[in-house]
Amino acid sequence: MEVVKLLVVLALFVLSLHFITKIVKLRKNPKLNLPPGTSGWPIVGETFEFLRNSPEGTPSRFVEERMNKYDSRVFKTSLLGYHMAVFCGPAGNKFLFSNENKNVQVWWPSSVRKLIRQSLVNKVGDEAKLTKRLLLSFLNADALRNFLPKMDSIAQHHIRTHWEGKMQVHVYTIIQLYTFELACCLFLSFGNSSQVANLSSLFDVFLKGIFALSINFPGTRFHRAMKAADAIKKEIKMLLKKKKVDLEENRISPTKDLLSHLLVTSDTNGRFLTETEISDNILLLLFAGHDTSRSVLSSVMKYLGQLPEVYERVLKEQLEISQGKEEAELLHWEDVQKMKYTWNVVSEVMRLSPPVRGAYREAIKDFTYADYNIPKGWKLQWSTNASHKDPTLFSNPGNFDPSRFEGEGPTPFSYVPFGGGPRMCLGQEFARLEILVFMHNIVKSFKWDLVIPDEKFKYDPMLEPEKGLPIQLQPSHF
Template identity: 75%
Template sequence: MEVTKLIVLPAVLALFVLFLHFIKRIIKLRKLNLPKGTLGFPFVGESFEFLKANLEGKQIRFIQERMKKYDSKVFKTSLFGENIAVFCGPAGNKFLFSNENKNVQVWWPSSVKKLLRLSLVNKVGDEAKVTRRLLMSFLNPETLRNYLPNMDRIAQHHINTHWKGKEQVVVYPIIQLYTFELACCLFLSMEDPIDVSNLSSYFEEFLKGIIGFSINFPGTRFHKAMKAADEIRKEIKMIMKKRKVDLDEKKASPTQDLLSHLLATPDTSGRFLNEVEIIDNILLLLFAGHDTSRSVLSLVMKYLGNLPQVYEQVLKEQLEISQGKEAGELLQWEDIQKMKYSWNVASEVLRLSPPVGGAFRDAIKDFTYADYNIPSGWKLHWNTHTTHMDPTLFSNPEKFDASRFEGEGPTPYSYVPFGGGPRMCLGQEFARLEILVFMHNIVKRFKWDLVNPDEKFKYDPMLEPENGLPIQLQPSQYTW
């Protein structure tokens, strides 16, 4: 009996303390001037409405309806079991981007945390700064320019293998072969088509479980994603084991790819990333380095197919670049700098149809914003649609107009497909090169018509075409 009391009494006291803490929290929240909005049902909140809007390709509807109903500056909701304040407009973006490690820090749903573990996406504070600096020393323009000719070679080989001689292709799955092959080559020096294909198959399962409820039960998306992540890590670990030997024996170069870079380069404190950190960061970059670009390039193909006048201007710019080169000469850094109109086109695609709708932060202290109280522990969200489709920032926002990016370009904090501040997408320059190299090669080789010009795109979780975007190809008269 005495033993039972010793076990039960502390447990009861602990539950009582938790209950008091919960009541105290509720009383505190009721005294606060929280943003307007609704938290929906317990735990699930408005998650199903949010996911439904994503799958219908109407995330913008979910955001704009609540901005109009509650407040255009900030509103509250509940997603994935968390109370969330959605910050809107350039002022909201500026506040979140400029308050990293002051009032806020990065946060992701538990599905992301569990799948991407010790990668940069889950690190905060000084640890995040150090890891980001190490990764950026490989992903900066000065380093990537050395890989540009190889990127051009991969794009040409991809088009010759998967597009040449075809009357019809389904864009989304085929472009994934290009973006994933490119990521595997630059990050792991993996070029064998069978190895690339095998690894790619796991990423499809991984991607579908990345955002959502982290219910690790057989049959769920998250369970499949966890299993896929395990297989991807096993493959990276085998490659890393061999690479360590090759580096020791001088059979591999420290600048060969991202893997060699991480194995051979310490961070600013002199510390080398451990094995798990290297694997998790390469997993992150393989995922981010090809899925978002696949989405953007599919949308570029859609817009160029629907807008022949824009296609002709892109083609004209790319032909002028080719005409100044020797036969068979690969793209160089100076050529990329000449692709101003093509990048304006890609930027307008990113404005109209950003592959990722936004990201999350965590309030690390109580603060006030727009006269509302934001409690510590609440999650915060910024969303591209609050600015990209705002007619006061982009006149006629539904219209495709690449000239928006000429001169000084959009208002600060209004164009945010890559985020902003200390957490800005570190793969931005890699994505720019990946997109422009593909555009350069595809427009010279083909014109195309969309089989279904009105095909919808949906967020699942990246923006993707419902039917893969089939197109009819016509070979171009230009062969160089």
Template identity: 80%
Template sequence: MEVSKLLAVLALFLLSLITKIFKLRKHPNLHHLPPGTTGWPIVGETFEFRRRSIEGSISRFIQDRMLKYDSRVFKTSLIGNLIAVFCGPAGNKFLFSNENKNVQVWWPSSVRKLLRQSLVNKVGDEAKLTKKLLLSFLNAEALRNFVPKMDTVAQQHIKTHWEGKEQVLVYTIIQRYTFDLACSLFLSIEDSQVPNLYSTFDEFLKGIITFSINLPGTKFHRAMKAANAITKEIKLIIKKRKVDLEEKRVSPTQDLLSNLLVTSDTNGRFLTEMEISDNILMLLFAGHDTSRSVLSSVIKYLGQLPEVYEHVLKEQLEISQGKEEGKLLQWEDVQKMKYTWNVVSEALRLFPPVRGGYREAIEDFTYADYNIPKGWKLLWYSGSSHEDPTLFPNPETFDPSRFEGEGPPPFSYVPFGGGPRMCLGQEFARLEILVFMHNIVKRFEWDLVFPDEKFKYDPMLEPEKGLPIRLQPSPYTQ
């Protein structure tokens, strides 16, 4: 009986995909489409795209098609959707500048089902109101007051998980820092208080971009179970926090949760418990997984390039020497970390944690002389500009000086996206990364166990072997 139910669910899923693709193919405006191939029926080029991601050569998938079809835009089919891939600064500019005009944000079904009532699934005015609420906590002015707390979390993490170790697995261990910091600033909890949050996030992540077939044994099914478990824990925290706020045991501004519970939008509407829990789930996911990917790639490059490490160390020591002993970092200290941020920016150019984002055509329009039908999905890909030698000479070379002065041309450097849907956690990520770099380079020098270790996307950027490094205490350890 159970097998027949599973087969019925699978059949309905395939039928819905076939129906959707058939409707898009029957669209009346299907002449002069972007060149390309849609691959196999239903699955399209999904498996080739996935294989390239796992191999760490996803750029080849895009670049091969740019050369074969058109360097401005080409078509493909991924996860059951017809997709036009927009390339280069012109493609980025068009998609970022036409939000709610020709296009609107879109994500694969798996993302939409896992992140439910979060900002990911909101469009138009509703998206603007939700984003404004979240930014009331995540903007630079609000976050500047949390820099000392970030410094405390970073120091405690290094003392607990790095000091006294001869070797560490960076990608695994650094998640403890980014996750603990996100839990602390968003929910005012320590990981030890809610162990299920930490232990289930990897299952959630592995199923976030896949076919949304909710059958036992699939990645998506495991991700749904993880999302439900995490949401259950967050809802318990929300209920307790409401009581604490009513009885004035906690501050309305102590963290993101309190901020969302006491703040209404411009129409006087408060987010529901489900909206709050789904948005916190989204931010916990984005706020720690993307940053651990960035920090892993930065540590890799500092281990490979001693001259870059020395320059970063020099900048951080100058900041420390200008402070009273024992004083925590402040906002003003972070603003002095200009070279360190250039290093992070160059790592983001070469290895952004997420390679791009999706949109949907909400009306027929023309781009680069091709027709884009309403309903088609659209993809922008950062590598089409990040790896362009006309924009970044010798693009494979790690060169932080690219970000001095005016920096790269507009719409060529897009690790955080752009336009109204630009990553709202950009400032949070900048602070947590720089605070960690300040503390780690002063305490350690390191060598890479596998100097040629590759990075892959599964679906986030991660090192194939977890990036093991050998640690040596720095002579500047304080």
């Protein structure tokens, strides 16, 4: 315990030196017209205020209060020991998304950088473009449409195994079994349920430490996350070596899964990813490919339980798609394209309850935004809630209204659950398919009531229900 205290003190000391150095540099440039705001307390800045709103179920309050107090376009703060400018609204989103490698580049807290070291999140410039293009060659719509019947089969098996015959389930816990199995199938071709369950339990530990203070010492969240990440990557590398042999001996197809695809596909410069790069990127995609969807589906189940008229319209659309299909016939690509109202419902859920709060960038040179000076090295943040709840962009923003996404939809850069620009989530199409496939099957199988109608959702680090969202199931008869 004394050693842990010593390490915490040492970490705070290092942060204080970093903070003081930054303050001295800013004072050497008194003519800078910085965005309005406050740096808060020494060292910790406003980190505690920022983090406190998440478990309270009011993650947007931190940004909204400062937008109202300082400037609705951009304000300064200090988070995690860094000077930070928070960009707000469509104009702020557009600036950050369209200035990649010009004025800004991607940045993540040290815990993320250390846990997923050689993945796309830590690559910038041309290297990032090449890696993303390589991954997207497997994750684009044309490639994924071939996996749609398999997705439907997995969803049906999941519901038969884990939902049918149950009076009550905890949605957040049980849906992870579906989203993680689907990600493992698509990326690794894992078919062994015990392997999936083992990796899933490791991922729970990994996720809780991904945004923790990066003190790698026994007992800390970050240390546990590092051990879990190492164990996951060890499993991936063991599978990688086996697939190499299978590919060389033509026992499996290069398009069987993402891991096989990466082993045989080079980027446009003819370079193949190293084994470490492959395992780190698979780790990243397993994280991004299942946990955000788990969050979204949990929120969808909450809203459908609260809004029976919305549930009925979703059910009507899904039954119309099923009509005319032969018994046991799986979903086709054309079926998913007909799920327009259902996807509008999902979009409205993500507007009101985005699975992530936003993301970060770093200023790679001095620049001016909204008449303010942003110094090189400052960290920058964009927030989903800053625009999603803005009444000037969405009338009556607290109301649930899927019609907002009909026609041309929201104002550009106002709706950003997947980010935007070169750093837009590359798993967006995969997430759309796994969410719609699950909704198609679940609404045809059950109606449900919320056990805790006013249950709070918190970010830790993804949006999740405090009590796991328990629901009472009522089998449908169609």
